[in-house]
Amino acid sequence: MDFEAAKDLCRSFPGCTEDVKWDHDTVFSVGARMFAVTNRDVPAQGMSFKVDDDRFLALTDRPGILPAPYMARNKWIYVTPQAQLGDEEAAALLRRSYELVFAKLTRKLQRDISGN
Template sequence: MLTRDEVKKYILNKPGAYEDFPFGDDTPVFKVGSRMFSLINKDKKELRINLKSDPDDAIYLRDNFDAIIPGYHMHKRHWNTVIVDNRLPDGMVKDLIDKSYELVYNKLKKDEKEQIKKI
């Protein structure tokens, strides 16, 4: 099972990813360019990550994995909350992070992508 620090490190290793706190000091939001692709809950007892998802994939994931639920305080069609515990393999959690990043990165403006490629 991934720890909060491991998840944060994995997210921040994405090209151009950075941490922001638009919702307060205790809710880390992770962005690429000007867009959010992940946030981590502030509850220190249970690690939950909100991740962007393709709408069809979001429904499939929720229907098939009880550790994946509609995105908390997010647009439910495009966001899932992933409960990081022993119900999902670490590799699957990382794959979901990767897909969230890719979805958001692919929607960035050309100039934002160019800036990230220079990093």
Template sequence: MTPAELEKAALALPGAELSIKWGDDRRYVVAGKMFAATDGASTNLSMKMTDIAFETLTETARARPAPYMARAKWVMFNDVSGLDATEVEGWLKTAHELVAAKLPKKQRASLGLGV
């Protein structure tokens, strides 16, 4: 997956925005809540996962627990270019849904996320 494909997939999600923080790190957020992040060059990728996906990806060494965020079931992939675009798009969608599900009903509705 290229950095451009990653950005396009993340920003295609309802209410998703790009936020640059911590120097040049790229954070993908919904209502200000982060669901994925990359370094400035978009070489690595961290994102929220379901409990099962977190265990599977870290146990098989496809990803590692994300620094500072592993307790919240975030993983880190060290090489975005080696990832399958379709698979990443699915993970981004799930990460977005997990974070958006914790938003208040009114906020989800205003972002077109359903209730």
């Protein structure tokens, strides 16, 4: 999956907002909490997002996947163009990042976003 397709996928998640932070990063959030970050360049040169704690080490052992600068302690990874991620795996990782962040929102905010 290229990074432009990954950005489109992030935009499709319920309640996703997109804004620019730190002058050069596009940030995807749900409930004002980040779940993915990429640079504003087109084409993007990489993307960071949250992963499950138990997958962090295995993912960062793979070529092209690094601990995300400033966010590695929170189990975020940085995926470079050299990463060997298929489209399905990349989409699943992004969706899981969204789910992990969504799960930390208040129940009220979760209901507001999901419409239930």
